Amino acid sequence: MMGGRVTAQHPDKSGTADPPHDGPLLRVEGLVVDLPRPDGAAGDTVRVVDGVSFDVPAGTTVGLIGESGSGKTMTALSVIGLLPDHATTGGELVWRGKNLLRPDTDWRRVRGHQISMIFQDPLAALNPSITIGRQVGEILRRAGRPRAEVRHAVIDLLDRAGVPDPERRMNSYPHEFSGGLRQRAMIALALAGSPSLLLADEPTTALDVTVQARILRLLRSIQREQGLAMLLVTHDLRVVAHVADEVVVMYAGRVAERGPAGAVLRRPAHPYTRALAASVPAVRTKTALADPLPGSPATPANRPSGCAFHPRCPLARDRCKAEVPQAREVAPGRWSACHFAEEVFTP
Template sequence: MTDLLQVEDLEVALAGGGGEGTVIDSVSFSVAAARTTGLIGESGSGKTMSSMSIVGLLPAGAKTSGRIAWKSENLLDAPARRLRQVRGHEIGVIFQDPLAALNPIQTIGRQVGEILRRGGMRRQEVRTKVLQLLDRVGIPDPEQRIDVYPHEMSGGMRQRVMIAMALAGGPQLIIADEPTTALDVTTQARILKLLADLREQEGVAMLLVSHDLRVMAHVADDVVVMYAGRVAERGPAREVLDKPRHPYTRALANNVPAVSTKTAIAEPLQGAPANPFDRPAGCAFHPRCPIARERCRTEVPQLREAEPGRFSACHYASEVSS
């Protein structure tokens, strides 16, 4: 497999809580061509921050270090003009809330066609291509829908518009940030099938951000489990979800019985997620961990290979699978 994207030792520091804090700490993962890598974790785990670092969409004042390799180019060193070129043309982005992301005073046709116009395509060619994209993502009656405004569409249709926008530039990679969170179960299933079809038929790689393990179980090839801005576990999706090697992953899976029937740790996930600005000493998960020991309270666990192709940042990874 060829990696399209490699994130290596990514760190992001933000001002907050009376000072500056490292909210993303030594995060590494990759996305292979025509495959889907999932970023999993609770709210505040660093999933979105990590994914938005790739395309330069971080809050003002954010400080980054590490390496984000895209076609042998470190995007962390790329100027703003280059990042604008990457966004859309090479890497498409599907945002979590399409109603907030879409411009309420522009028709969907104009918004989907924006990247095409910037590329120099003629007006009639743009309209033809937009109609093709709307049809491709399953929007009925594209000729009627192309001139409507976002508020005139359902949540599921707006999300399909966002997918059409992400596809418009012909990207090799799509970053999808919680693309089904605000949708009902039936619409979620349709959007997930659409994303899976795009990967298979168009050969587009995907970085899928979600807190929903059911989504990952159905869509992802590989997963990266994040907690408090760090990688807790990484590996092939089915192996990680069926046989976790980190107590945090196990607790997440226990809360979703349909994902895995093997529950080596039967206790549900308790307590609140750690604050990346004020992580506990040692393993950030230890205050919530049912197998935590003194070492966990004082020593930060490093991400190590627990078995071939499987990585865990737990001092006692071998016990989690027992």
């Protein structure tokens, strides 16, 4: 049950294999997602993801960070084809050279087998009336695993995910697991289809600090061992600093900044990233005091004109209120969507 790098052949449930592909495993290019407004106004939509672009190279971890309502989860759900039925999309999601947003995409061959997801709330994601072992085993059977091998494979997956005494615990129901064990079961479920990309949506939010650290170490270990790529959705910069190679900072449905995680967190090139980093002392220095980010976050439904961050930005000027800034490269591999990025960024 080993996931492979971009050049590996991964059989899907129909027995075919993913062709080798050069370039990033996933390329998100100008992604847009529109949803009907919550008030139900006919013909009126909200652009919850607005022109988002980034790459996920094979074997790397990319962190999607930002406050609530920034569009992180909607971006991840787009990648795995789990948006609401009433959503409309645009742009490209290029997976192994093929745009997943084309109408002919067979999501059944992608979801769970090439791209898997660990959801924020495992108790809601797991079926309460079916044992953990049967749920993991169903994925294996659909992937074409011989029935005689399924039980041993389930035990192996649960063991890799850190579930103690997996031969016994596979017969347990989700409510019989603690929060940490349920998340480990979700990890086993996500790995069952031998994916190349793992999406993790706030995988440690509901756990206490000690269990969070264990789950993050487990994910990092599995990712390195199996050569998986991972797209990690979180609002916690400390998590990103611990596990991510690249980071994409989102605000009100748009990308504010992207680049190598360590460099972005140490030397931000966008006022929003700088404010986020300042609000978490451990991201900067052990002795710095927290400097809370003022104001309330903008959301796609109430996005200000121009740069959405301008009402909270200490550098805001008239241009920021009128003109949406375009992402530009301010240093090799460093991109910022700020009109005055040079005043923030120090190479």
